Amino acid sequence: MNRPEPAVSPPDAARTAPNAPAMSDAQYHALVDAIEDCAIFMLDLNGRITSWNKGARRIKGYEAHEIIGQHLSRFYTAESVARGWPEYELKQAYATGRFEDEGWRVRKDGTLFWANVVITAARNRKGEIIGYAKYTRDLTAKRAEEEKLRLSEERFRLLVESVSDYAIFMLDPGGHIASWNTGAMRIKGYQPSEILGKHFSTFYCPEDLAANIPEIELQTAIRAGRVENEGWRVRKDGSLFWANVVITAVYDEHRVLRGFAKVTRDMSERKRLEQLEVSSRRISEFLATLAHELRNPLAPVRNAIGVMQMETDMPPHVAACRDIIDRQTSHLGRLVDDLLDMGRITTGKIDLRMARVDVSDIVARSIELVHPFIDERAQRVVTKLPNEPVHVTGDSTRLVQIVQNLLNNASKFSPRASTIRVEVECEASALLLKVIDTGRGISQKGLTSIFDLFVQEDHYLNPGEAGLGIGLTLCRSIVEMHGGSVSAASGGPNQGSTFTVRLPYASDTDAPRPHRVLAQSAAQAADAGLRIVVIDDNRDSADSLAMLLQMKGHDVRIAYHGKEGLDVIRHFPPELILLDLALPDIDGYAVLRTLRSQRLIGRAMVVAMTGFGQESDKERSAQAGFDAHLVKPVDFEALDRLLERVTGA
Structure with missing residues (x-):
């Protein structure tokens, strides 16, 4: 069919490039019409469409005869039309000559796509505005990738911020604190408003500061990529704790140092247990020393008593023996008191x-x-x-x-x-x-x-x-x-x-x-965590959840398919199974039925983990025999309550 001519001729620059033959209007229009990656079309002053290229047909779904003469608001969502956004765009383009925006637009079939839109005022040779040129690009795929990256970064940020067993925070290149998580607040005692911007040397003892340990650690991290050590660190209240510290240098894609990631764990209890283990290894040596040392003060006591028994009066030398008894008895008392106290500790x-x-x-x-x-x-x-x-x-x-x-x-x-x-x-x-x-x-x-x-x-x-x-x-x-x-x-x-x-x-x-202060044996410390299996085909979801559970001290195994999960459970009997319902090979309900039929559950608690959270979904999982129902993304408080419930069971 015949297509109406655009309301404006191509720019002179397009027709009169230096040292090139002039481009005719027909050639220019053919060039624009052939472009398929962008929707390029003209509007009159009222916003009605007057031309339509191949890119517009591909992106928006309309043929030229279906859309020419229609108002541009046809491509906008009902909400945008209701608030007058199409008219606003035209007014801005008329007032300033150009308007650019990004947002959701509507195709012919009703589906939405994320668009970058540029509207330019079109002028005649006298400079008068006679319409608009509209340029639209489909950025849906790009936006989806950006959103995926944003959600991934947000999940990781939430994961880091929710960890309470580790102090995880960032330093700028100069060693000043740039972020602060829940674990840092719990372990070190500072609120973010009190510590952000301060130098991380705040946490070091005076003797470490005198030895320039903080700066040495940063330089070592820059040179080797990371540094790990243990030592005493200072809390806000001045008390000390034994810390395991890992500092990792963080670079951008151009290998420019952007700062440091610092992970600190309070190891005071572990160090105390190590000291107790060393003490127990010396028990045999202690017993030999004890027998020897307790006899030493008894010998002069016996001698003094013997002398006193031989005298009927209390001459000076007997008084001296009495003093010996007094001193040696006191000495023996101190030894026994120390021995008893050390035993209590x-x-x-x-x-x-x-x-x-x-x-x-x-x-x-x-x-x-x-x-x-x-x-x-x-x-x-x-x-x-x-x-x-x-x-x-x-x-x-x-x-x-x-x-x-x-x-x-x-x-x-x-x-x-x-x-x-x-x-x-x-x-x-x-x-x-x-x-x-x-x-x-x-x-x-x-x-x-x-x-x-x-x-x-x-x-x-x-x-x-x-x-x-x-x-x-x-x-x-x-x-x-x-x-x-x-x-x-x-x-x-x-x-x-x-x-x-x-x-x-x-x-x-x-x-x-x-x-x-109650002692905890090394065996008790090792057995504090739960044995957990996570079965989820979303690898990011499974890996990040497993990381969180491991940071909480649990022993975790991951499977990305239902059958793989069954095999993991056969070799690693768990106390808790977190089971996604929508798996690619067999769904979570089939996995649960197989676990029962093959008697693989044991005493484990099996929890449904899904993006569906309606009451009907929860009722269905309960009827299928699941012990609980977690809705993705998993709420950390709900997860902690679940872990406490399993630990109690």
Whole structure:
């Protein structure tokens, strides 16, 4: 049929290209008409269609005779027409000469496609607007890919943000915190508004900062791609926890460093269990030492008693024996007390009676208790305390025990008539209590093991003054139960020693509360997670759900088909089966029937997992024998409730 001529001639540039023959109007129109990837057509001033190319027929579905003369609003959704969007586009093109937009458009068959639309005012040779040229591209496939990528990124973001067992956050190239998940809030104690923008060195101990550890870790991650280590980290309240840290350098497609991904896990319980395991391996050594050490103070006791039995009066030498009995009995009592306390800690049965405590009182009571021991050696203790009271939350008896033990050690390994100093310093997030002596000192090798159970730096050099090797281990255990740490420093042999106890301050809201530390065996820790099988043909969905469950501590297996899932269950009997209903080979209902007929379920809970969430869908899955019904995307709170239910069962 004859097609009406466009309301405007082709631009002069198209007809008079340099060094080329002029393009005729017919050639220009033929060129435009042949384009199939874009809908190109003309509108009159009222928005009615006056021309129609092959691209328009392919994209919109209309033949020219069906659409020419119709208004452009034919291609818009009812909602767009109702709000006058077609007319608005024309007004903008008339006012500015050009208008561009993206949105849903309607084909002849009623289906929608995502379009990029450009409307340009068409002018005659006098510059008067006589209509519009409209250019439309179908971007549905591109938008679908972008939406898929966006949903994937959103799922991953939700996954990361919902993880509570790991602190997962991003750093910019300078090491400043750029994101903060739920696990980071729980483990480190900061809200996002308090920590975003701060440097990640905030979480490191002063000694690590002095050694430039944060910067070294970043440089190692840049050089090697990632770095992993373990060490003490500091929470917002000043308490310490043992952390496993992985830092990974993040680059863009041009290999430009964009920052770092940092994953931190609180490993305090694991470290405590490791220490207990090391202690148990030394039990045989301990028993031999115990037998020897308990006999040492009994020998002079027996001698003194023998002398006293031979005398009827109380001459001076008998009085001396009485003093021997007193001293050796006290020594024996201290050994037995330490032994009992260490036994309680290793079995996880020690109780702390927590209260708000003034550190000055702890120091004064400790010095009072060690006076007889120090006076015997003609030593003295000097203190340097803050002018204002400083409080911590702790068990006052146990805190006195810590300082008393450190003072006894300092006295034992210092010369007669020497001075021992006790200094209390206040840092921004923690209190430091130091016991400083000028005595025998500690070798570099000894500093690495002096807090280990039954280890003594001078055991073989000074057997007469050796004990059980329990005191410093006991100190460390009690300090860590208070959320603090204890460390030793020395310039070497005969250079004296400094023992530093770090404790978090008491908050204004701290109130006395019981605190009980219970031991958990390694076997119990290993058995904490559930055995779970995820069967879902959507690999992204299955993989991300499995990742989430694994981060929660569960042992997970994945299958992408129904028959594959049956095979997995045969070799990995689970406690929970998360089963997609729409599988490509056999559906979830058939999988459940096979599990029953072949008696593969055992005591496992089988949960339907589907995108259909109507009441009728839930009723059907319940009638089929599913224990629960999860609607995709799976709600994390519903998933946690389900896991708790399975764990309870």
